[in-house]
Amino acid sequence: MASAIELIGITKRFPGVLANDNVNLTVEEGEIHAVCGENGAGKSTLMKILYGMQPPDEGTMRIFGEERVFNSPNEAIDIGIGMVHQHFMLANQLTVLENVILGAEPTKKGGLIDFNKASAHLDEVGKAYGLTVDPFDLVESLAVGERQRVEIIKVLFRGAKILIFDEPTAVLVPQEVEELFRNMRELKANGATIIFIDHKLEEVLEIADTITVLRQGRTVETVKPANVSAAFLAELMVGAELPKPQLTAAKPGEAIGIELNEVTVLDSDERPIVDNVSLKVRQGEILGIAGVEGNGQHELVAAILGTTKTETGRIALMGNDIINSSVRQRRENGLGYIPQDRQEEGLLLTAPLWENAALGHQTSKPFSGGWRQWFIDRGGSRSQTERIRKEYDVRTPNVEVSAHALSGGNQQKLIVGREMVSEPSVLVASHPTRGIDVGAQAAVWKQIREARSRGLATLLISADLDELIGLSDVIVVMFRGRVVAKLDPSEITPRSLGAYMTGAALEEGAE
Amino acid sequence: MKRETFRQIALALAAPVAAVLFASIASSIFLLIAGSNPFTAYGDMFEYGSKLEIQVDILNRATPLYISGVAAAIGFRMNLFNIGVEGQYRLAAIVAAYVGASVSLPAVFHVALILLVAMLVGGAYAGVAGVLKVTRGVNEVISTIMLNAIAISGLIAWLVREWQAGGKVDSTGANLGVGTEPIDESGLIPNINSWLEVFTREIGKGKELTGILLVAIAVGVLYHILINRTRFGFDLRATGMNPFAARAGGVPDKRMVLGAMVLSGVVAGLVGMGEIAKLGRFSPNFVGGLGFAGIAVALLGRNHPGGIAIGALLFAFLDTASGVLQVTGSASREIVFIMQGIILLAAVIAYEVVQRFRIREEARLASALLAEETT
Known part of the structure; x- marks a missing residue:
């Protein structure tokens, strides 16, 4: 048959x-x-x-x-x-x-x-x-x-x-x-x-x-x-050969960039989608969040950014409580954001590049400010975008073309550039290299590492384990809305990471 | 580079020219079916429209259309559909007329007060729809349509009775009939015939060019500055282009909805001011339909300050010049409604086609330049 x-x-x-x-x-x-x-x-x-x-x-x-x-x-x-x-x-x-x-x-x-x-x-x-x-x-x-x-x-x-x-x-x-x-x-x-x-x-x-x-x-x-066994399957899924971390951690500073204290977010059915999560990212540190998609990472990011309501818990940005701050206040106070979907949440596709570069930073210099603070500084925005174009290697004929004319990799480099040149103190990067070619990926990784050495506190969410292990100083695993493990990337094995991500470790631990 | 600039201008003009051309051809077919000669009909309209007095009429008609178009466009730029301009301007007009008639002030202040009251009432009434959307999630299309009904057949019908000049007579001894008390001369914006006469001859037949034209020009300039130069305008456009990206970029979405709605209403409040200056009061036969026509004009002008002006002039020309058709009998006057409809439809389609072409062109140009660079 x-x-x-x-x-x-x-x-x-x-x-x-x-x-x-x-x-x-x-x-x-x-x-x-x-x-x-x-x-x-x-x-x-x-x-x-x-x-x-x-x-x-x-x-x-x-x-x-x-x-x-x-x-x-x-x-x-x-x-x-x-x-x-x-x-x-x-x-x-x-x-x-x-x-x-x-x-x-x-x-x-x-x-x-x-x-x-x-x-x-x-x-x-x-x-x-x-x-x-x-x-x-x-x-x-x-x-x-x-x-x-x-x-x-x-x-x-x-x-x-x-x-x-x-x-x-x-x-x-x-x-x-x-x-x-x-x-x-x-x-x-x-x-x-x-x-x-x-x-x-x-x-x-x-x-x-x-x-x-x-x-x-x-x-x-x-x-x-x-x-x-579940553990064997996990290993098959994640891959047996994980790359060694390419870089020893730069010594993180003492100051805490962002701290989450028992944060809970509810979904539309009033069920906790982020469940009592506590995290701490110091300056000069990259904290990676591993986890199968849909285990609360997206909602956690939204809670930090302020686009979703935090049910209980506290979030502090550079020591200041930001629970009641608007998205704009959070961004003005040094929160950078690389969204997981650049076209959906990151860009104005029909607007020229220089307007895209201003998005999220339109309230501060050089995009606006000075005595004309209620106006967009078009000259300043254009030259800032030129700077991003040069420093972050955004391949484009000029900064007047609309964002949809660029390839995915160049769109991403523009977003990374606009967040980095504003010199944020904390960066939330959600799948920063998803769907872009290898060259652009390497460039983005380099930018994040350099920013770390300048003291940036980074929260990195990624489904790419190479990326997580290669960049992070600490990795935590999210499963069903909770942080279930905190791991040292230099000691990580595919088996352990896969087991935590799929919940297999929890089952075994319970037995 | 020169060729590129030429290309861009050609692209920008392609859509409206194609739309008007298509509309003329389609309208000609309708005229032929109706048994009229399209060339005679168009000829009559153009000849009539070339007279100075008729041009004054066209400008007088275009002025409120333009203001109404800008009011609608403010909402459109952030995908907010203020269908309520109709109710907003009429309510604003009656309240402004009432307030204007109950005070006496020096001319400049009197006029300013009337305009201010109109803007406040328009803004406040549109704000109701904004508050409903922000707090209760009520779709603004539904709420503004309902608010139109409440304003026009409810509030205004009641206010006209409440504030009517009841049995009074004007200076010539004619009965005023239903309507508000007449506003003192000091509150009426004077005509600006002298401004136009600088360029041409004297305007005859007692035609007056409305002074609100200057207000409309100011509204257009301020609209351009607000939308294209200010942070508020940037937030507004960003929300219209991609609400999720705007939100992640710190744009306060609820405040923007409320702000855009109120601002749209503030501008809407000015739509009826030309009519108030002409009549000197609000009466039940106050001009209607300008709010809905404004939506069409905004669509035709692509929400662009200059584009709306062209749209308003075109519609005003058709409205006004069609009057001659009845006199000469070369066609039925109603043909202009068909023409307006076809122009609008054709413009929307033509813009979309050109836009798609432009996107492809831009992507091609970007990759071509890159290829050149790397080799």
Whole structure:
């Protein structure tokens, strides 16, 4: 019998990034196959290719033994592939039934929706796979786990035989995870094939029949859960060879740049997303935060910057409490910020470079100030931008072009430059080299190191472990909103770091 | 370099020229369908519009359109849609007329007081929508539309009764009818015919060029300085371009929403001042629709101070010159509404096309220059 899915030699390139590099994946019919890997390992890209959202640059796909090329998800759906999205794609004001049939409505003569037929079919699907949801409930009245079940039914309703689950447990509480796993086993028992993307190792080991690990766009290994431990998987994900720290730490000063004291931030469901975190970064020190994405790093950064509300706890910038300060006051008092997504949070794409250089610093010299403090100093802004262009090697014809004309690496160098030339006392750098080429990456690293030797206190959040270990003086690991470990980068092993990041160390410690 | 400058100017002009050209062709088709000769109709309009007295009418019409356009544009620059200019200027006009009629002051102070009251009322009324958005998250489109209804068919209808001059007669002995008390001569902005007559001949037929034109020019200059030169303007534009980046850059989002809304209302308050100066009071047949026309003019002018001026003049020309069509009978007067609609639609599309072209061009230029540099 042919395998359900065979991906052979899949390669996908994005500008400056090799997302998938000759990836091979074979999924047998009727199994639960987990695909794990770090952020940026290429899992999502691979699934998007399989689901027809993006064409691969190279490689072939065989579904149930037949070679396929998809131009759109509709073609994938037609031959029985369905995707259960991580972020639910449901209309809250509609009923379960209406949501399920949305876009695939059975119709009567004259174009009217045949609700009887739809609900009968829904019943059939629900019974066949053991999934129960009242079809006439409004989606907004459902709990998160139930909504996910609606997503699954939606996919089955369209006749899917292969289901892709994109990090389905990320939004669930433990009890809901158990329920999901029961449903997944039920699906499998009824002949469905499941691909399951996750990076929580204990979950993967519990539910999967086969596990494929991706790292940096390549398939590392395919293993059976019975033969491996969580720690071994972590090592596979993170990579066995971590580079030695390239630089011994410059001696940090005594003064504390930024201090967080028992900081808690709540998410929209009032659950703590940052849970009682205390940190201290001294001047001339780089503190790296490791962690799988979605464990509270982003919210922690927002709390420091002041764009999100801190529920409890204190934050002190250079010894001054800033809990009640606005974002602007914090920035004026020496807080620099490199956002994780330069286009979303860092740039005004349609504005000229010199205006982009002013953003975040428009209240201070040389962008404004002096006797004309309410005006933008256009001359001063332009010459400052020229300076950034020269010192930070931003490749651009002039400072009048709009930001979207620059490549990603040059956009990032502009952002790093604008934060650095203002000589902040504390820098929060969130994934400062994500998605840029090697040359630009090296330049950014050099800038951060030089700033450290001038006494900058840096909080570095990164998914790139090379970067974290190479730059940081101390590394802390965040897991489920908490700081679970404080490590010395010179003594770190891939096993220990991976175990902490995926929570495996906590499980072992508890036993 | 010279070629580049030429290119840039050509690009900037491409969109409006294409839009007007397309609109003329499309309108001609409508005229032909209606059985009129488009050339005769356009010819009549241009001939009529070339008369000095008609040009005064056009300027008088363009002046409030321009102010209204700027009021809308202030909001648009930060993706804030103040649909309430209509209600703001009318409410501002009646309160200003009432206050103006109840005091007597030397001319300069009297005029200044009336303008100030109008601006304050406009700003305060727009501020209601701003406060609702900031504190309760109410979408400003919904709230300003509702505030329009409250102002026009509620507050103003009530105030007109409350403040009416009831049965009084003017100097010629005619009954004043419903409306506020007349404002003393000292409170009425004089016409500026003499300013225009410096360049041309004497203006006849009793036409008066509104003095508010000077206020409109000042509003345009201040708008340009505020938006393009000040920190407030930078924050405002940054929020419009990318609210997340602006927020991370320390722009106080709520304060900006409130500030932009109030400022838009302050300018909106001035829209009806020309009419007040002309009538000397507020009456129930006070000019309406300027707020909505201002939105169209702002769109046409791309929120640019100069662009809005061109848009206001174009719309004012069409509004005014169309009057002649009824006289000559060469076409139906309503054709100008069709033309205005088509111009607006064509302009929005043409701007988008040119913008995309410009973005590609810029990226190409940037990479070409880099390639040159590295080889």
